[in-house]
Amino acid sequence: MVRFVSLSSGSNGNCYYFSDGTVAFLIDVGIGARTIKKRLAELNIDFDSISFILVTHDHVDHIKSLGLFTERFHKPVYATRTLHGALSRHFCTRGKMTGCVRYLDENFENDIMGVCVTPFEVPHDATQTVGYHIVIGGEKITVVTDIGSPTDAAVRYASMADHLIVEANYDVDMLVGGPYPMNLKMRIMSENGHLSNEQTCSLVRRSISPTTRNLFLCHLSAHNNTPQAAFSAVKETLENLHSQASLRCLPRTQTSELFFLEH
Numbered sequence: 284m285v286r287f288v289s290l291s292s293g294s295n296g297n298c299y300y301f302s303d304g305t306v307a308f309l310i311d312v313g314i315g316a317r318t319i320k321k322r323l324a325e326l327n328i329d330f331d332s333i334s335f336i337l338v339t340h341d342h343v344d345h346i347k348s349l350g351l352f353t354e355r356f357h358k359p360v361y362a363t364r365t366l367h368g369a370l371s372r373h374f375c376t377r378g379k380m381t382g383c384v385r386y387l388d389e390n391f392e393n394d395i396m397g398v399c400v401t402p403f404e405v406p407h408d409a410t411q412t413v414g415y416h417i418v419i420g421g422e423k424i425t426v427v428t429d430i431g432s433p434t435d436a437a438v439r440y441a442s443m444a445d446h447l448i449v450e451a452n453y454d455v456d457m458l459v460g461g462p463y464p465m466n467l468k469m470r471i472m473s474e475n476g477h478l479s480n481e482q483t484c485s486l487v488r489r490s491i492s493p494t495t496r497n498l499f500l501c502h503l504s505a506h507n508n509t510p511q512a513a514f515s516a517v518k519e520t521l522e523n524l525h526s527q528a529s530l531r532c533l534p535r536t537q538t539s540e541l542f543f544l545e546h
Protein backbone atom coordinates (compact mmCIF):
# COMPACT_ATOMS: atom_id res chain seq x y z
CA MET A 284 0.00 0.00 0.00
CA VAL A 285 1.27 3.43 -0.95
CA ARG A 286 0.25 6.76 0.54
CA PHE A 287 -0.18 9.58 -1.96
CA VAL A 288 -1.02 13.21 -1.37
CA SER A 289 -1.06 16.16 -3.73
CA LEU A 290 0.27 19.18 -1.84
CA SER A 291 -0.44 21.55 -4.74
CA SER A 292 -1.35 21.01 -8.40
CA GLY A 293 -1.44 23.59 -11.21
CA SER A 294 0.29 26.72 -12.42
CA ASN A 295 0.36 27.99 -8.81
CA GLY A 296 2.82 25.21 -7.94
CA ASN A 297 3.14 21.46 -8.18
CA CYS A 298 4.24 19.00 -5.51
CA TYR A 299 3.21 15.37 -4.97
CA TYR A 300 4.21 13.10 -2.07
CA PHE A 301 4.40 9.30 -2.20
CA SER A 302 5.44 6.79 0.47
CA ASP A 303 5.32 3.05 0.99
CA GLY A 304 6.16 3.45 4.68
CA THR A 305 9.87 2.81 4.08
CA VAL A 306 10.83 5.22 1.32
CA ALA A 307 9.12 8.52 0.52
CA PHE A 308 9.68 10.99 -2.27
CA LEU A 309 8.34 14.15 -3.85
CA ILE A 310 7.64 14.78 -7.50
CA ASP A 311 8.46 18.46 -8.15
CA VAL A 312 8.98 21.22 -5.60
CA GLY A 313 6.87 24.08 -6.92
CA ILE A 314 5.84 25.28 -3.44
CA GLY A 315 7.94 26.34 -0.45
CA ALA A 316 9.48 23.95 2.06
CA ARG A 317 7.57 25.57 4.93
CA THR A 318 4.26 24.92 3.16
CA ILE A 319 5.28 21.35 2.36
CA LYS A 320 6.21 20.76 6.00
CA LYS A 321 3.00 22.29 7.30
CA ARG A 322 0.75 20.43 4.86
CA LEU A 323 2.42 17.09 5.58
CA ALA A 324 2.22 17.72 9.34
CA GLU A 325 -1.55 18.31 9.01
CA LEU A 326 -1.75 14.75 7.70
CA ASN A 327 0.59 13.41 10.40
CA ILE A 328 3.29 12.78 7.83
CA ASP A 329 6.87 13.34 8.94
CA PHE A 330 8.69 15.80 6.65
CA ASP A 331 11.97 14.02 7.42
CA SER A 332 10.58 10.87 5.80
CA ILE A 333 11.29 12.42 2.38
CA SER A 334 14.17 10.43 0.89
CA PHE A 335 14.54 11.98 -2.55
CA ILE A 336 13.04 14.26 -5.21
CA LEU A 337 12.02 13.58 -8.81
CA VAL A 338 11.71 16.47 -11.26
CA THR A 339 9.42 16.57 -14.33
CA HIS A 340 10.73 19.73 -16.04
CA ASP A 341 12.26 23.17 -15.68
CA HIS A 342 9.15 25.36 -15.48
CA VAL A 343 8.85 27.59 -12.42
CA ASP A 344 5.59 26.06 -11.19
CA HIS A 345 7.50 22.76 -10.78
CA ILE A 346 10.89 23.91 -9.47
CA LYS A 347 10.23 27.27 -7.80
CA SER A 348 11.51 26.11 -4.40
CA LEU A 349 13.68 23.20 -5.53
CA GLY A 350 16.94 25.13 -5.21
CA LEU A 351 16.30 26.47 -1.71
CA PHE A 352 14.85 23.11 -0.65
CA THR A 353 17.92 21.24 -1.85
CA GLU A 354 20.35 23.75 -0.38
CA ARG A 355 18.66 23.46 2.98
CA PHE A 356 17.78 19.76 3.24
CA HIS A 357 20.35 18.08 0.95
CA LYS A 358 17.92 15.54 -0.47
CA PRO A 359 19.13 13.83 -3.65
CA VAL A 360 17.45 15.24 -6.76
CA TYR A 361 16.89 12.72 -9.56
CA ALA A 362 16.34 13.94 -13.13
CA THR A 363 17.58 13.18 -16.62
CA ARG A 364 20.98 14.51 -17.67
CA THR A 365 19.33 17.05 -20.01
CA LEU A 366 17.06 18.32 -17.27
CA HIS A 367 19.88 18.60 -14.74
CA GLY A 368 21.76 20.65 -17.35
CA ALA A 369 18.78 23.02 -17.49
CA LEU A 370 18.53 23.14 -13.69
CA SER A 371 22.20 24.10 -13.46
CA ARG A 372 21.35 27.25 -15.46
CA HIS A 373 17.87 28.09 -14.14
CA PHE A 374 17.56 30.98 -11.67
CA CYS A 375 15.54 28.80 -9.25
CA THR A 376 18.22 26.12 -8.94
CA ARG A 377 21.54 27.49 -10.28
CA GLY A 378 24.38 26.89 -7.82
CA LYS A 379 22.05 25.35 -5.23
CA MET A 380 22.21 21.65 -6.14
CA THR A 381 25.76 20.89 -5.01
CA GLY A 382 26.18 17.28 -3.91
CA CYS A 383 22.54 16.42 -4.67
CA VAL A 384 22.60 15.85 -8.43
CA ARG A 385 21.61 12.29 -9.41
CA TYR A 386 21.07 11.21 -13.01
CA LEU A 387 18.24 9.08 -14.38
CA ASP A 388 18.34 7.18 -17.65
CA GLU A 389 15.33 7.76 -19.89
CA ASN A 390 13.14 4.81 -20.85
CA PHE A 391 15.04 2.72 -18.34
CA GLU A 392 14.10 1.23 -14.97
CA ASN A 393 16.24 3.17 -12.49
CA ASP A 394 16.40 1.69 -8.98
CA ILE A 395 16.29 4.37 -6.30
CA MET A 396 16.30 2.93 -2.77
CA GLY A 397 14.10 0.05 -3.95
CA VAL A 398 11.74 2.28 -5.93
CA CYS A 399 11.73 1.54 -9.68
CA VAL A 400 11.55 4.80 -11.63
CA THR A 401 11.23 5.05 -15.42
CA PRO A 402 11.26 8.56 -16.92
CA PHE A 403 9.87 9.00 -20.43
CA GLU A 404 9.88 12.13 -22.53
CA VAL A 405 6.65 13.99 -23.25
CA PRO A 406 6.05 16.96 -25.60
CA HIS A 407 5.99 20.28 -23.73
CA ASP A 408 7.76 23.61 -24.14
CA ALA A 409 10.40 23.21 -21.41
CA THR A 410 14.04 22.21 -22.01
CA GLN A 411 12.88 18.65 -21.49
CA THR A 412 9.75 17.26 -19.84
CA VAL A 413 9.32 13.73 -18.56
CA GLY A 414 6.50 11.63 -17.25
CA TYR A 415 7.25 8.94 -14.70
CA HIS A 416 6.26 5.31 -14.40
CA ILE A 417 6.99 4.23 -10.84
CA VAL A 418 6.77 0.92 -9.06
CA ILE A 419 6.77 1.33 -5.29
CA GLY A 420 5.49 -1.06 -2.62
CA GLY A 421 4.08 -3.30 -5.37
CA GLU A 422 1.92 -0.46 -6.77
CA LYS A 423 2.36 0.79 -10.33
CA ILE A 424 1.91 4.53 -10.66
CA THR A 425 2.20 6.71 -13.77
CA VAL A 426 2.39 10.49 -13.56
CA VAL A 427 1.89 12.52 -16.74
CA THR A 428 1.67 16.28 -16.32
CA ASP A 429 2.48 19.19 -18.66
CA ILE A 430 2.12 17.36 -21.94
CA GLY A 431 0.97 18.88 -25.22
CA SER A 432 -0.54 15.78 -26.77
CA PRO A 433 -1.25 12.19 -25.70
CA THR A 434 1.68 10.46 -27.37
CA ASP A 435 2.04 6.72 -27.87
CA ALA A 436 4.78 6.62 -25.20
CA ALA A 437 2.55 8.37 -22.66
CA VAL A 438 -0.29 5.97 -23.49
CA ARG A 439 2.05 2.98 -23.17
CA TYR A 440 3.30 3.98 -19.72
CA ALA A 441 -0.17 5.10 -18.60
CA SER A 442 -1.60 1.72 -19.60
CA MET A 443 0.90 0.00 -17.26
CA ALA A 444 -0.43 1.86 -14.21
CA ASP A 445 -2.74 0.73 -11.43
CA HIS A 446 -2.93 4.38 -10.46
CA LEU A 447 -2.77 7.11 -13.08
CA ILE A 448 -2.19 10.80 -12.39
CA VAL A 449 -2.79 12.75 -15.57
CA GLU A 450 -3.15 16.39 -16.50
CA ALA A 451 -6.57 17.79 -17.53
CA ASN A 452 -5.55 21.39 -18.08
CA TYR A 453 -8.24 23.17 -20.04
CA ASP A 454 -11.69 23.10 -21.55
CA VAL A 455 -11.36 24.17 -25.19
CA ASP A 456 -14.41 26.47 -25.17
CA MET A 457 -13.37 28.14 -21.93
CA LEU A 458 -9.83 28.72 -23.21
CA VAL A 459 -10.91 30.03 -26.63
CA GLY A 460 -13.59 32.31 -25.16
CA GLY A 461 -11.50 33.25 -22.09
CA PRO A 462 -9.33 36.21 -21.14
CA TYR A 463 -5.88 34.93 -22.20
CA PRO A 464 -4.02 36.76 -25.02
CA MET A 465 -4.07 34.93 -28.35
CA ASN A 466 -0.39 33.93 -28.28
CA LEU A 467 -0.83 32.30 -24.85
CA LYS A 468 -3.98 30.49 -26.02
CA MET A 469 -2.03 29.18 -29.00
CA ARG A 470 0.85 28.08 -26.76
CA ILE A 471 -1.45 26.16 -24.43
CA MET A 472 -3.28 24.45 -27.32
CA SER A 473 -0.10 23.60 -29.26
CA GLU A 474 1.50 20.17 -29.50
CA ASN A 475 3.96 21.35 -26.84
CA GLY A 476 1.39 22.93 -24.53
CA HIS A 477 -1.08 21.24 -22.23
CA LEU A 478 -3.82 18.61 -22.47
CA SER A 479 -7.41 19.69 -22.99
CA ASN A 480 -10.12 17.67 -21.26
CA GLU A 481 -10.82 16.00 -24.62
CA GLN A 482 -7.17 15.04 -25.05
CA THR A 483 -7.13 13.67 -21.49
CA CYS A 484 -10.21 11.59 -22.39
CA SER A 485 -8.36 10.32 -25.47
CA LEU A 486 -5.36 9.29 -23.38
CA VAL A 487 -7.66 7.62 -20.84
CA ARG A 488 -9.59 5.82 -23.58
CA ARG A 489 -6.36 4.39 -24.97
CA SER A 490 -4.73 3.48 -21.66
CA ILE A 491 -7.32 2.46 -19.10
CA SER A 492 -7.50 -1.27 -18.35
CA PRO A 493 -9.56 -3.46 -16.02
CA THR A 494 -6.71 -3.25 -13.51
CA THR A 495 -6.70 0.57 -13.34
CA ARG A 496 -7.80 1.40 -9.81
CA ASN A 497 -7.42 5.16 -9.50
CA LEU A 498 -7.42 8.05 -11.91
CA PHE A 499 -6.42 11.48 -10.65
CA LEU A 500 -6.79 14.60 -12.79
CA CYS A 501 -4.08 17.17 -12.11
CA HIS A 502 -2.85 20.62 -13.21
CA LEU A 503 -6.34 22.01 -13.86
CA SER A 504 -6.31 25.61 -15.09
CA ALA A 505 -7.95 28.17 -12.80
CA HIS A 506 -9.22 30.26 -15.73
CA ASN A 507 -9.78 27.73 -18.49
CA ASN A 508 -11.27 24.75 -16.69
CA THR A 509 -13.43 23.71 -13.78
CA PRO A 510 -13.19 20.53 -11.73
CA GLN A 511 -16.79 19.80 -12.78
CA ALA A 512 -16.00 20.09 -16.51
CA ALA A 513 -12.86 17.93 -16.28
CA PHE A 514 -14.54 15.38 -14.03
CA SER A 515 -17.70 14.95 -16.10
CA ALA A 516 -15.77 14.63 -19.38
CA VAL A 517 -13.49 11.90 -18.05
CA LYS A 518 -16.30 10.23 -16.06
CA GLU A 519 -18.28 9.78 -19.27
CA THR A 520 -15.23 8.21 -20.92
CA LEU A 521 -14.79 5.80 -18.00
CA GLU A 522 -18.48 4.86 -18.09
CA ASN A 523 -18.29 4.17 -21.81
CA LEU A 524 -15.36 1.85 -21.09
CA HIS A 525 -17.25 0.19 -18.21
CA SER A 526 -14.25 1.01 -16.04
CA GLN A 527 -14.48 0.67 -12.27
CA ALA A 528 -11.57 3.07 -11.70
CA SER A 529 -12.21 5.73 -9.13
CA LEU A 530 -11.91 9.27 -10.49
CA ARG A 531 -10.86 12.42 -8.64
CA CYS A 532 -9.71 15.94 -9.45
CA LEU A 533 -6.70 17.12 -7.45
CA PRO A 534 -7.23 20.56 -5.90
CA ARG A 535 -5.12 23.42 -7.21
CA THR A 536 -4.10 25.36 -4.14
CA GLN A 537 -5.03 23.04 -1.29
CA THR A 538 -3.78 19.69 -0.09
CA SER A 539 -5.76 16.77 -1.41
CA GLU A 540 -7.01 14.13 0.93
CA LEU A 541 -4.51 11.41 1.78
CA PHE A 542 -5.02 8.56 -0.68
CA PHE A 543 -4.13 4.94 0.02
CA LEU A 544 -3.16 3.30 -3.25
CA GLU A 545 -3.57 -0.45 -3.51
CA HIS A 546 -4.58 -2.75 -6.29
Ligand SMILES: [Zn+2]
Nearest residue numbers: 294342344429
Ligand atom coordinates in the same frame (compact mmCIF):
# COMPACT_ATOMS: atom_id res chain seq x y z
ZN1 LIG B 1 3.12 23.17 -14.97
Ligand SMILES: [Zn+2]
Nearest residue numbers: 342407409429
Ligand atom coordinates in the same frame (compact mmCIF):
# COMPACT_ATOMS: atom_id res chain seq x y z
ZN1 LIG C 1 5.23 23.21 -17.76
